[in-house]
Amino acid sequence: MKEDKNQFDKSEKTPGWLKTIQLNSWEAELLISALVLYALFQIPDYLDKTALQYFDRGSRMHGLFGLLEKAIKLLSFGYILHILVRGIWVASVGLSYVFPKGVDQDALKFKGNFKKELSTSGSLVKMVLRLEELSSIIYGISFIFFGTLVGFGTLIFSFIFFFEFILPYMNQNPYFAVPAAFFMLFYFLLCIIVFIDFLTNGLFRRKEWSADWFYYVAFFFRIVTLSFLYRRSLLVLISNTKGWKSYLIPFIVIGVTGGFVRLNNTISDNKRYNYYQTGASGDYNSANYENTRNENDYLATTIQSDIINGNALKVFLKDLGSFGGIYQFEGKKIDKTKWDLLPSDSISQYFSKRLIVSIDDQVIENIKWFKTQHPKNYEFGFTTFIDLSDFEGGPHFFKIGVDTTDMNSTSKSIVEKENYSLQTISNIYFIYDKP
Structure with missing residues (x-):
């Protein structure tokens, strides 16, 4: 050798x-x-x-x-x-x-x-x-x-x-x-x-x-x-x-x-599209619940469980990248950097104009959103807590959608391109086990 x-x-x-x-x-x-x-x-x-x-x-x-x-x-x-x-x-x-x-x-x-x-x-x-x-x-x-x-x-x-x-x-x-x-x-x-x-x-x-x-x-x-x-x-x-x-x-x-790279992006888009299609139809999706979701599941909106034992519904809403094109505060479009600097009160004020949050057909008003990060996926987003004490026990649908009523044509086109509507960001079924 x-x-x-x-x-x-x-x-x-x-x-x-x-x-x-x-x-x-x-x-x-x-x-x-x-x-x-x-x-x-x-x-x-x-x-x-x-x-x-x-x-x-x-x-x-x-x-x-x-x-x-x-x-x-x-x-x-x-x-x-x-x-x-x-x-x-x-x-x-x-x-x-x-x-x-x-x-x-x-x-x-x-x-x-x-x-x-x-x-x-x-x-x-x-x-x-x-x-x-x-x-x-x-x-x-x-x-x-x-x-x-x-x-x-x-x-x-x-x-x-x-x-x-x-x-x-x-x-x-x-x-x-x-x-x-x-x-x-x-x-x-x-x-x-x-x-x-x-x-x-x-x-x-x-x-x-x-x-x-x-x-x-x-x-x-x-x-x-x-x-x-x-x-x-x-x-x-x-x-x-x-x-x-x-x-x-x-x-x-x-x-x-x-x-x-293009194919990989297409696969990711299909994963997101399938998630929103499931939400639009109101089908049960384990990815919506923190106690049943897997790490690889698409993350958009989650609640703590499919069965809520207490009086508080804890909601996590991911900071969807598509929102970057419709950030508007006090009638003016703001860039992502300025958006990150806004306090929680301003974020809540923005969401009150852009999002419709409801349980069944009852719109939830005066929601306080907090900027946060998902504890497992590390996705940036927002958390809020909704009081369920006034609702009856039993099955309910929690919904979050984008309100395009007062959006300009450019912002509307962005929302429509992502297939967002009044129900497609989240449409989550849960059972309220009232104490």
Whole structure:
């Protein structure tokens, strides 16, 4: 083994020990994929809770955490696909051992195109080899996709870091304002240049006039985007793809990562849509009760239980992101930052105009809302307590809806886009066990 390593250092030929590892790499791939996949399933929920615990929903940092969650889910999907292909590969290896000749075409007696298809599909051994190549490629490409999405996130973080932490400090000193603006413009232009180089498989790295100065730019962005972790794998893939197909690889990488993010958002939207559809129909939904909901259930509005034993109904209303477009106080639209600074009295005054809260058909007036955070999901929202002592015991429906009567056309369109109505924010069934 030692001689082989020394020979590899001198001649750069593939030594026998490395060939053995390459042939048996599937064992390590399956083991690592299974272990990593188990860990990856735990990370997104942890990141989501951490983001909600320390950053406001809708903030730049919260969005960055969301992008990292999607990158981890993309890597998990790649590992799942790899395990599936490896499973087919293992099954094919077993069949090739028991039946080395593969498909017995004479026994099947297929005719026409079916017979032609069997004759051109190749032997079982070739299928095993193709699956071997495919599974290894999937394993490597999964990390490329993951790294690209994470790199995009770290690049965004560099802008967030500047705008959230550096720029406010510079704005306090007028001498730094102009240099800061020029710096950000220069940095943005460099980002565009690096992106063009990525799409063209190294345009600026192949030219004599740009290779020297662009090396330092590329080196800096390798660190900023963490591309040094997967750059070599991407170059191996590009350099071993022939002709014009190699130029499609960057677009495929961007398309897959962007498409996965879009698909993930669509799934989240469907989860929210199904929740509100259930609410609109008045169906029982365990996600509405703190004592029955699961951590992964959609969170909009909750009460403490489906059976209320005391005289107080404790309500949690999530600070829905859609409200950001209809924040209006005293006839004026206010941004999210100013909204967060409003005291509870002002929030209650706003909600009294925007929300209709009722039990059955009786509207509840003069509700006091408190800004709070959900104790388990860490979602920002509001809590109130409703006195039930004047209601009779038995089944009731608690409802919260958006009143669009005095909204302008823009605000109404936002509400309608989210399918909110007088009942779709919450329509919660409960039984009042009156003391």
